Amino acid sequence: MAMRLEVPPEAVTADPPGSKDKPRNKPNGWKLALKRDWRLYTLVALPLLYFAVFRYLPMAGNVIAFRQFQPGGSIFGEKWVGLKYVTLFINDPSFWQAFQNTIVLGVLTLLFCFPMPIIFALMLNELRSQKFKKFVQAVAYLPHFMSVVIIAGMILQNFSMTGTVNQIAESLFGTTVNFTQDASWFRPMYISSEVWQTMGWGAILYLAALTRVDESLYEAARIDGANRWQQTWHVTLPAIRPTIITLLILNIGTFMAVGFEKILLIYNPLNYETSDVISTYLYRVGLESSNFSYAAAIGMFESVIGLTLILSANAISKRLAGTSLW
Amino acid sequence: MTGTLQKRPASKAARQETGVLVKDMKVSRGMRAFRVFNLAFLLVVVFLTVYPFLNIVAQSFSSEGFINAGQVNLFPLGFNVETYKLILADSTFWNNYGNTVLYTVVATAISMVLTTSFAYAIAKKDLKGRSVFIGIAVFTMFFNGGLIPNYVLISSLGMRDSIWAVVLPNAISVFNLLIMKSFFENMPRELEEAAAIDGLTQYGVLFKVVLPLSKAIVATMVLFYAVANWNSWFQAFLYLDRPELFPVTIYLRNMIAGVTTAGSAGGTAENVGQIAANIQSVTIVLTVIPILCIYPFVQKYFFSGVMLGSVKE
Numbered sequence: 001m002a003m004r005l006e007v008p009p010e011a012v013t014a015d016p017p018g019s020k021d022k023p024r025n026k027p028n029g030w031k032l033a034l035k036r037d038w039r040l041y042t043l044v045a046l047p048l049l050y051f052a053v054f055r056y057l058p059m060a061g062n063v064i065a066f067r068q069f070q071p072g073g074s075i076f077g078e079k080w081v082g083l084k085y086v087t088l089f090i091n092d093p094s095f096w097q098a099f100q101n102t103i104v105l106g107v108l109t110l111l112f113c114f115p116m117p118i119i120f121a122l123m124l125n126e127l128r129s130q131k132f133k134k135f136v137q138a139v140a141y142l143p144h145f146m147s148v149v150i151i152a153g154m155i156l157q158n159f160s161m162t163g164t165v166n167q168i169a170e171s172l173f174g175t176t177v178n179f180t181q182d183a184s185w186f187r188p189m190y191i192s193s194e195v196w197q198t199m200g201w202g203a204i205l206y207l208a209a210l211t212r213v214d215e216s217l218y219e220a221a222r223i224d225g226a227n228r229w230q231q232t233w234h235v236t237l238p239a240i241r242p243t244i245i246t247l248l249i250l251n252i253g254t255f256m257a258v259g260f261e262k263i264l265l266i267y268n269p270l271n272y273e274t275s276d277v278i279s280t281y282l283y284r285v286g287l288e289s290s291n292f293s294y295a296a297a298i299g300m301f302e303s304v305i306g307l308t309l310i311l312s313a314n315a316i317s318k319r320l321a322g323t324s325l326w
Numbered sequence: 327m328t329g330t331l332q333k334r335p336a337s338k339a340a341r342q343e344t345g346v347l348v349k350d351m352k353v354s355r356g357m358r359a360f361r362v363f364n365l366a367f368l369l370v371v372v373f374l375t376v377y378p379f380l381n382i383v384a385q386s387f388s389s390e391g392f393i394n395a396g397q398v399n400l401f402p403l404g405f406n407v408e409t410y411k412l413i414l415a416d417s418t419f420w421n422n423y424g425n426t427v428l429y430t431v432v433a434t435a436i437s438m439v440l441t442t443s444f445a446y447a448i449a450k451k452d453l454k455g456r457s458v459f460i461g462i463a464v465f466t467m468f469f470n471g472g473l474i475p476n477y478v479l480i481s482s483l484g485m486r487d488s489i490w491a492v493v494l495p496n497a498i499s500v501f502n503l504l505i506m507k508s509f510f511e512n513m514p515r516e517l518e519e520a521a522a523i524d525g526l527t528q529y530g531v532l533f534k535v536v537l538p539l540s541k542a543i544v545a546t547m548v549l550f551y552a553v554a555n556w557n558s559w560f561q562a563f564l565y566l567d568r569p570e571l572f573p574v575t576i577y578l579r580n581m582i583a584g585v586t587t588a589g590s591a592g593g594t595a596e597n598v599g600q601i602a603a604n605i606q607s608v609t610i611v612l613t614v615i616p617i618l619c620i621y622p623f624v625q626k627y628f629f630s631g632v633m634l635g636s637v638k639e
Binding site: 033037039043046050064120136137139142146149157160161163227279283295296299 | 579
């Protein structure tokens with residue numbers, strides 16, 4: 001973090017924010033900071049309280065994964081039970097099915113939903129009419145502004161027995177498929193709707209990056225005889241590479257959380273075989289069957305994998321590409 | 327590796343092809359073919375994006391017979407506004423719509439106060455403890471307590487069946503926070519320094535100098551939060567049990583899930599299943615309309631907001 005000149009470059013992290021009452025000998029310690037900036041610290045107080053209560057307390061609450069929990073009792077549980085709930089889910093076939101579905105949907109999402117916005121942004125960038133470009137953008141962003149409940153309603157209607165997809169299927173193949181209930185069709189239904197939802201808005205950061213590509217680079221490439229495709233390959237793509245990598249890391253970070261709310265709205269017991277993911281499984285176990293500790297153990301497993309994924313993706317990209325989130 | 331992937335420049339014309347800036351130059355045949363393909367592809371994207379919306383509108387005005395026969399796609403068949411009358415006469419629908427407005431306003435106000443004050447403070451590069459504060463916020467982007475501990479916490483705080491369960495738990499979006507922070511960081515320091523010399527306190531600087539100059543980012547953030555709150559349903563779904571507290575998203579969700587079927591107002595047991603698609607479509611249209619009305623305005627601000635946030639050094 002860059003510091004301003006009048007502040008000596010001492011480590012900002014040296015003192016935890018709570019230690020404000022301790023007397024300090026250092027000339028620029030907390031005492032001075034508080035005297036000068038106490039108004040700023042009052043601005044920070046409420047948001048910090050928010051983070052403590054609604055973000056960090058639940059993290060600590062994960063301890064119920066190892067403790068017996070009674071509804072209405074302490075949020076940290078009653079007594080230690082060790083790894084009871086962990087061994088329980090490790091031996092639970094439904095959990096492993098949900099785990100497998102999570103991985104499959106996560107990989108499919110990365111394969112299909114991640115590259116589409118890049119391609120879309122590049123194609124938009126080739127448009128010469130700015131008016132048409134703006135129009136396409138405005139339309140393509142629309143699904144992003146819809147509630148997931150509305151999206152779910154649209155998915156279920158379009159894929160219903162009388163919906164558009166079946167109308168097309170019937171006119172082409174003479175048959176209809178019960179897409180919303182047939183387990184083998186859940187993944188195509190999920191992924192195609194996900195592409196529909198995310199392609200437009202996902203392009204926005206790439207478009208922002210594309211506007212900042214130095215025009216003289218294209219000039220130079222043209223003088224070297226590069227055609228349009230070569231310009232894209234050698235100038236445009238390298239220019240948006242940091243954006244691509246940053247978004248890839250972030251996508252990998254949300255890998256485990258695959259569209260929880262959407263799946264919860266569109267799945268049903270008939271397609272659990274392919275649709276049930278870790279987050280929906282733990283929702284049912286925890287909140288529908290009230291096995292809080294068991295579900296907390298699964299949830300913790302999920303968060304730890306998520307954190308590990310993003311940390312390793314970040315470390316790998318730092319080493320290989322020199323781009324990282326922090 | 328690149329050599330194999332490149333096409334050779336097709337002609338001198340390709341070399342002169344300067345893309346965005348120069349318009350009327352000779353372009354290679356390949357380039358022209360690409361442009362046609364590009365245009366066609368983007369038009370298909372536009373159509374596919376809009377189609378589900380048009381389909382929902384068509385279904386909402388169609389009669390059940392045509393919907394059940396699988397014949398409704400782009401245009402209404404068997405024009406019918408009875409369902410609109412039915413839903414618009416449902417007092418639960420209006421009550422829930424009112425709740426959505428209330429929750430959106432309160433939640434957005436809370437979010438703005440918390441986000442602005444935190445962002446302003448952590449944008450001060452010489453604030454002691456700044457990197458700890460930033461770290462506290464950013465860490466929550468990558469690791470969170472998870473569904474169950476959150477549920478247990480909110481319940482034990484006694485927030486169930488109250489507006490607080492909906493408006494408080496997601497009050498700060500770290501993504502929005504970081505956008506605001508980088509906006510404040512990019513403000514010329516001289517302005518604030520001059521104001522400080524004029525005797526304004528840090529509060530005074532924030533309210534009298536910084537915020538009036540930050541209208542664009544504040545408007546963007548209000549829209550970000552308002553749209554997110556308007557669309558949210560899961561908090562309400564988890565913590566609200568009384569139908570008179572539901573936001574309209576839950577009204578719609580229950581209809582899709584078949585929990586309530588248009589309700590209270592009419593529809594006998596036999597025809598409820600049949601006209602479900604029609605009723606759902608009507609409800610979807612009625613929930614989408616406000617968003618569509620402000621959309622042209624909103625999407626412009628969203629784009630500039632993302633641009634503001636991504637310009638950081």
